[in-house]
Amino acid sequence: MSSNYEKDAKIFKALCDEKRLQILHLLKSGEKCACVLIDAMEIGQSSLSYHMKILCESGIVKSRQDGKWTHYRLSKSGSELAYNRLVDITTPNTDAKNNCC
Amino acid sequence: MSSNYEKDAKIFKALCDEKRLQILHLLKSGEKCACVLIDAMEIGQSSLSYHMKILCESGIVKSRQDGKWTHYRLSKSGSELAYNRLVDITTPNTDAKNNCC
DNA sequence: TATTCATATCGAAAAAAATTGATATGAGGT
DNA sequence: ACCTCATATCAATTTTTTTCGATATGAATA
Numbered sequence: 001m002s003s004n005y006e007k008d009a010k011i012f013k014a015l016c017d018e019k020r021l022q023i024l025h026l027l028k029s030g031e032k033c034a035c036v037l038i039d040a041m042e043i044g045q046s047s048l049s050y051h052m053k054i055l056c057e058s059g060i061v062k063s064r065q066d067g068k069w070t071h072y073r074l075s076k077s078g079s080e081l082a083y084n085r086l087v088d089i090t091t092p093n094t095d096a097k098n099n100c101c
Numbered sequence: 102m103s104s105n106y107e108k109d110a111k112i113f114k115a116l117c118d119e120k121r122l123q124i125l126h127l128l129k130s131g132e133k134c135a136c137v138l139i140d141a142m143e144i145g146q147s148s149l150s151y152h153m154k155i156l157c158e159s160g161i162v163k164s165r166q167d168g169k170w171t172h173y174r175l176s177k178s179g180s181e182l183a184y185n186r187l188v189d190i191t192t193p194n195t196d197a198k199n200n201c202c
Numbered sequence: 203t204a205t206t207c208a209t210a211t212c213g214a215a216a217a218a219a220a221t222t223g224a225t226a227t228g229a230g231g232t
Numbered sequence: 233a234c235c236t237c238a239t240a241t242c243a244a245t246t247t248t249t250t251t252c253g254a255t256a257t258g259a260a261t262a
Contacts, residue, residue, distance in 0.1 A: 005119040005126075015113035017220090018106040021190065025106075028194050034239065047221055049240055060191060068229050068238045079191035086187055089122065090161060090180035093129050118250090135209060148251055150210055169208045169259045 008089065011082050014058030019043065020051050024074070027061065031073040058082070109190065112183050115159035120144065121152050125175070128162065132174035159183070 014020055019041070026032055026040055038048050052072060055061035059078030064071045115121055120142065127133055127141055139149050153173060156162035160179030165172045 005122040008122050009117050009119050012113045012116035013219095015187070015190065016110050016117040018110050019220090021106040021109050024190050028192070029196075030193065044222065045239070046223080046241080050220070053240085065229095070239060074191055074193055079187075082191065083184065083187055086116070086180075086183060089116065089125050090175055090183065091129070092131065092175055095130075120250090145252060146209070147211080147253080151250070154210085166259095171209060 008085050011058045011060070011085055014055050014060050015082075017051070017054075020055055023048075023051060023055065023072075024060070027072060027074050031064070031071045033066075033069045033071045035069070037072070109186050112159045112161070112186055115156050115161050116183075118152070118155075121156055124149075124152060124156065124173075125161070128173060128175050132165070132172045134167075134170045134172045136170070138173070 015024075022041060023037060026037060032040075034045075034048060034052065037052075038045055041048065043051075052061070052063070052070075055072070056063055059081055060075055061072050062075040062078070064073070116125075123142060124138060127138060133141075135146075135149060135153065138153075139146055142149065144152075153162070153164070153171075156173070157164055160182055161176055162173050163176040163179070165174070
């Protein structure tokens with residue numbers, strides 16, 4: 001169930017950078033294409049593309065191709081997975097509370 | 102309500118590193134002192150201290166001083182704040198879905 | 203109060219992430 | 233087929249994070 005640290009790290013990496021949080025905030029109001037995000041963010045095109053890749057790999061954002069445009073949106077299932085992982089990671093075990101020293 | 106990106110980034114920074122996820126996993130079974138974590142982790146003492154600082158600053162972990170030992174444990178309130186922030190960050194607005202292009 | 207032990211902090215080095223400018227890819231329009 | 237536009241990818245650089253060894257701090261014990 002737990003202990004795939006690499007995959008979990010990937011999920012939360014999406015959320016530990018201010019620029020990516022800002023992008024997520026923009027996506028709250030609905031799907032946006034890359035060009036709109038670039039304008040809103042004051043960020044280079046390749047830099048945005050880099051951040052979008054990290055966001056998509058986390059599962060929290062999904063992309064959709066429409067001709068030459070790429071549209072990005074929040075993913076409900078990805079967000080729910082993130083939430084479930086967060087709860088799992090931070091919930092103490094019910095059983096033995098082994099202490100030390 | 103939202104848009105304190107710096108604070109949010111700090112919360113999720115705790116969760117985007119494999120070593121810190123491993124530490125959190127160890128804390129699931131109950132409070133542990135630094136010495137125990139160092140042994141369990143195969144990590145240098147100063148390196149553990151560095152990670153514990155990040156974990157504590159996120160609010161997800163709390164520390165307790167007991168003589169010369171420092172004990173660390175999962176914080177329920179810190180974890181709940183993280184859940185709330187995650188939900189807020191990843192929930193679309195109910196209102197206008199402004200699109201583009 | 204001198205010594206020892208646990209942990210924090212510091213400065214330097216190493217490693218990883220982010221930014222930049224250039225180029226590549228691939229879809230549409232001419 | 234060619235050109236343009238939107239985005240992805242690449243290589244180099246800059247910035248940030250992490251690690252390491254050394255030293256500092258502060259509590260307990262002799």
